[in-house]
Amino acid sequence: MAAPGTPPIIATVGPDGSLMAPLRLFYPYDRTVGAVIGRFLTSLAAKKIEGTRGVDASVHVPPLEFDPATGVALTEWVAVGDTGLVLTWSWQPEPFADNTLQQPFAWALILLDGADTPMLHAVRVASVSEMSTGMRVRAVWAAEPTPSITAIMCFEPESAHG
Amino acid sequence: MRDVAIVAYIEGQNTSATTLSPVEMIVPVVHEILNRANVQRSDIDFWCHGSCDYMTGQPFSFVSAVDALGAWPPIMESHVEMDGAWALYEAWVKIQTGEANTALVFGNGKSSAGDMNRALTLQLDPYVVAPLWPGFRSLEAMGARAAIDAGTVTERQMADVVSRSLRDAADNPNVLAYGYRDADELLDEPMTANPLRAHDCPAMADGVAAIIMTTADRALEMCDRPAWIRGIDHRIDFQNLGLRDLSRSNSAALASYHAGVTKDKVDVAELHATYSHHEIILAQSMGIDRSTTRMMPSGGALVANPLMAAGLARFGQAARQIFKGNADRAVAHAAQGACLQQNIVAVLEGN
Structure with missing residues (x-):
């Protein structure tokens, strides 16, 4: 099955004479994300940005549907800030076509202000030398946010906003 | 519990990009391992396979692998969407239940089918992680930094792991990277996925690994010195990266404890350490002293990483050390998921 709108797949002849054809991976179906992630x-x-409060009062962002220690369904919502702290990070020297940033950038686990567990997202900086563990960052929202984790386009150093 | 031993291990030629189909890759390995154990197809009560549909880009792609086994007369077979090491666990359970006595387990993967670093992102949380397309290497690099920041891993230790792995690989004809490079030389290389350097990342391969395991009744017919599975356990950590301390592996620690790793000396360990820092984190979490245990004499997954076969290969390589009499007690380990999320650990003994 081809993704809607994708061009037809055309086989080519490989170096040893075998036929080769590209294969594009995608999810050909829609899913319901459920009440909590929804x-x-x-x-x-x-x-x-909202998270759920765990049984031990920890605020989880992204939200957890069930408490990680006890399995109790979590129902209390807590709003957190769109600024936070980089707990760990790594460098992506070449972006994938699907990344929200199309330049070299960093990945980080970001502890948002008011949250107790960090979330993964991209951090936009000019070069790797601007990244450090413990740096403060702020969310950069997509121009037209959709209900997706990519509503946050990326984070960038808080200082970048003066 | 029934005593179960690994009695034969074969791996196909690891290559950087084969044009063979998975079935064509598996057929010769199955023939070779049956010959090695001197058994017929009819001696195998249970066949169990590990592979990953995301690598072939096709649901139920593993069904075609049955063509490599021969499905007539009917055989009892199963598949796990995991490395072959988890197929070995299923086969071990099957033998414990008495439903089978002898099992052939295999894992295969064609890493060259695409950019696996990117494609395997689809295995991550589909709502809050996968849409960002982080790629596995970036997540492992974050784990490395967490361990470096915590002071449990140093860049020099990582370089030492790479140096030793490349050196050991020189004695293994089935690797994609080898050489003699000391840690200073390696540390002079630039970082790519900072804090990882290119050599901290695995040499991706297309490959197959297969194991035959059986009970005490027949083990000595198939192998002069079987590798008895004295303990085996597998555990899993949260899928949420933010809920885990990436500088250690709680599930590896638990699996190691329940497999009984620290009850006695460990002569040899074959850990499925796909990135250089994994070895250090795993050894610390599992209670293995790297100064007294011979680590990955095969060179490990750093020098040849056939996805979905590399974990089973660690079980096979550990068993080989028992077969050859190089070790009396060996630890085999395999990992799956991002940042050592899932771990299986076994203790193999020669007596």
Whole structure:
């Protein structure tokens, strides 16, 4: 099955004479994300970041549906900030076509202000030398946020906003 | 518990990009291992396979592998969407239940089918991680930095692991990277996925690994010195990266404890350390002293990483050390998922 709108796949002859054809991986179906992730993503489209509070009072962002220690369903929502702390990071020297940033950038686990567990996202900096563990970053929202984790286009150093 | 031993291990030629189909890759390995154990197809009660549909880009792609086994007369077979090491665990359970006595387990992967660093992102959380397309290497690099920042791993230790692995690989004809490079030389190389250097990352391969395991009744017919599985356990950590301390592996620690790794000396360890820092994190988490245990004499997954076969290969390579009498007690380990999320550990003994 081909993704809607994708060009037809044309086989080519490989170096040893065998026929080769590209294969594009994608999910050919829609899924329901459920009440908890659904609320999280819907809030992101409104430029709000929310998490759920665990049994031990920890605030989890992205939200957890169930408490990691006890398995109890989590129902209390907590709004957190769109600024936070880089707990660990790495460098992506060449972006994939699917990344929100199309330049070399960093990945980081970011502990948002008001949250107790960090979330993964991209960090936009001019070069790797601007990255450090413990640096503060701020969310950069997509021009037209959709209910998706990519509503946040990336983070960037808080200082970049003066 | 029934005593179960690994009695034969074969791996196909690891290549950087084969044009063979998975079935064509598996057929000769299955023939060779049956010959090695001197058994017939009819001696195998249970066949179990590990592979990954995301690598072939096709659901149920593993079904075609049955063509490599021969499905008539009917055979009892199963598949796990995991490295072959987890197929070995299923086969071990099958033998424990009494439903089978002898099992052939195999894992295969064609890493060259695409950019696996990118494609395997699809195995991550589909809502809050996969849409960002982080790629596995970036996540492993974050794990390395977490360990470096925590002071449990140093860049020099990582370079020492690479130096030793490349050196050991020179004695293994089935690798894609080898050489004699000391840690200073390696540390002079630039970082790519900072804090990782290119040599901290695995040499991706297309390959197949296969193991035959059986009970005490027949083990000595198939092997002069079987590798008895004295303990085996597998555990899993949260999929949420943010809930885990990436500088260690809790699930590897638990699996190691329940497999009984630290009950006695460990002569040899074959750990499925795909990135250089994994070896250090795993040894610390599993209670293995790297100064007294011979680590990865095969060179490990750093020098040849056939996805979905490389973990089973660690079990096979550890068993080989028992077969040859180089070790009396060996630890085999395999990992799956990002940042050592899932771990299986076994203790193999010669007596």
